Amino acid sequence: MTQTKVLISGAGVAGAALAHFLHRDGFDVTVVERAPSLRDSGYAVDFRGDAFDVLAEMGILDEIREYDTKMRGTALLDTSGAEVGQLPAEVFAGELEVPKPQLTRTLHRLTEPNIPYVFDDSITALTQHPDRITVEFERGAPRDVDLVVGADGLFSKVRRLAFGPHQECLHHLGMSGVGFTADNILNLAHSGVLQQGNNTAVYAFSAADTTRMSVSLSFATDAPTLDRRPRNEQEHAVRHTFTGHGWVVPHLLDAMSAADDFYFSSSAQVHLDSWSSGRVVLVGDGGYCAAPTAGMGTSQALIGARSLARHLTTSDGDHASAFAAYESELRPYIKANQQTGREGAAAFGARTE
Known part of the structure; x- marks a missing residue:
């Protein structure tokens, strides 16, 4: 039986996690990343709720726990710098917080032996056909694949090519x-x-x-x-x-x-009527960013990747039904997180109506 070929744009948390689950379940996966090498930057990311189940399923939960920043809390200060209150650690650090480079390195080490990563390249065009999708790149030769996944962040190149301009979905x-x-x-x-x-x-x-x-x-x-x-x-x-x-x-x-x-x-948040278009689907911030003020970006990326992979694996090759099931399952969760993101922005001094 021919393996389903999946091209994932973005080597971050969502892309690497999805690559792991799809490869595990028998898909032919390639990851393309516009950065020249693995992004080894970022401050700290936190995990909440079902994200722990995803880390456990990937076999890396114990390792990730070793990187716990052990944050104790945040002091609230007045304009002079005097302390006037305290916020508990979980407000910013969730149930577990780790330096982002540690998570990125762990995911890459987990997937790199079995999954080709193409760095320093980016998708420039997508042409959909009834039985495949032709992908063009800045540097590499065009290739035909069965599915393309945009896991490339808030300003997703895949989303812009397949769904329309950023301003139509960024709030x-x-x-x-x-x-x-x-x-x-x-x-x-x-x-x-x-x-x-x-x-x-x-x-x-x-x-x-x-x-x-x-x-x-x-x-x-x-x-x-x-x-x-x-x-x-x-x-x-x-x-x-x-x-x-x-x-x-x-x-x-x-x-x-x-x-x-x-x-x-x-x-900003990403609001789309659908997270898929033909043979293209979005996962993580590119499809449904809830904003940093929600504190849910990493958890959404992990949970979304597992959900999408599971539905593709059980869909018997019907990507359209898999995409629909993935979206139906995740939308209530994303809606709640985006509400939290809006409330958090307001609390941080955002200019609201």
């Missing part, structure tokens, strides 16, 4: 911000601090490496217009917003400009 939540790491001048140890006010939020925490701290400077915005702008324009917007803030904010602004891991993003 801005009224908040943007920057992330970076800096020297741990606050002497945080497996703990965080959060200062909110005037439609802004300063969040910092230190976990695995207590000589460094991860910093987020968030602020209310009307639209994600800065996401694709040059870094100097993004930094200017942050500095303009936080001018006049006291405490250690001036130092953090200087650390932002010096950071080599600077990252700017706007909180």
Whole structure:
């Protein structure tokens, strides 16, 4: 019997997890990733609910638990930096939190021996036929496959090619911000601090490496217009917003400009009437991002990957019914998480109606 050929775009959590389950169940899987190598960046990710069952099924739960950041909680600060309250660890860290590079490396090590990864390439065109889909690439030769999966994040290239422009499905939540790491001048140890006010939020925490701290400077915005702008324009917007803030904010602004891991993003959700189009299907943030303020991105990626793989495996080759069953199963879960994401953005000072 001929194996079903599946091309997955994106080597992140959703893509690697899906590749594992599909290969286990007899599919011919290839992963293409536009980055030149495995993405070994990111701060911390957390796991909640059924995500633990997925990690256990993959055989990596015990290993992932070894990377626990052991976060103890987050102090709420006033404008002077004085503590006025505490948030429990699970608000930001879920039931288990680990550094993202550790999860990425574990998933890649699990899948790489059996699954070809094509780095430094990207899909440029998709042509659907009754019995296959032809995929074109920036660098590689075109190939025919049975199914294409977009596991390539909020600004999914697969989604844009198969479903339409980003602006038709991205819903801005009224908040943007920057992330970076800096020297741990606050002497945080497996703990965080959060200062909110005037439609802004300063969040910092230190976990695995207590000589460094991860910093987020968030602020209310009307639209994600800065996401694709040059870094100097993004930094200017942050500095303009936080001018006049006291405490250690001036130092953090200087650390932002010096950071080599600077990252700017706007909180947004993906809303689609369907997560599939013909032989193309989406999994993870590309199909149903709930926004970082939901704290569910990693769990959604893992749970979505397992669900999609299970339905493809039991569909007897009928991908359309598999896609429909996957979507029917997951939509209530995603709807609840997206509501949490909207509430979280509002709590972080997002500009809402």
